[in-house]
Amino acid sequence: MSAKEQTEVSGTDKAKLILAVGVFLAGVVGFYTFDDQSTLVRVLGMVAVAALALSIAFTSAQGRNAWLFAQEARQELRRVVWPTRTETLQTTLIVLVMVIIVAILLWLMDMFFMWGVGALVRPGG
Secondary structure, eight states: OOHHHHHHHHHHHHHHHHHHHHHHHHHHHHHHHTTTSOHHHHHHHHHHHHHHHHHHHTTSHHHHHHHHHHHHHHHHHHHOOOOOHHHHHHHHHHHHHHHHHHHHHHHHHHHHHHHHHHHHHSTTO
8 A cells, every 4th residue: 555545544534533523513512502402302312423423433444443442352351350259358358457557557657746746846845
C-alpha cells in the first residue's frame, strides 16, 4: 500500500470519527432541545443516537482496533483465576487488621509528637 493510499484511508477514518462525534453531539443537543417530551422518549432517542454514533465509529480503523482490543480483553478476563470466597475473606481481614494496626501506630506517634511540641513550647519548660 502506498503512502497516498494510507493517507486516504486515514482521511476517511478521520471523517468517520468526526461524523460519529457530530451525530452524538446532535443527539445531545436534541435531548435538551426536546425537553417538553417525555424523559423516556428522550433517553431512548439518546441511546439510539449513541448506538448509531458507535456503529459509525466502529467502521473506522481505530474503531475496529478498539473492538478487537475489547474482544481480546474479554478473552483474557475469562482466563483469570478468581479467588475463592474463603481467600477473599481472609485477604480482607488481613487488610483490615493491618489498617487498624497502622492507624493505632500513627495515633501513638501523633500523641508523642503533640507531647514533644507541647513540652517545647510550654512556658517555663
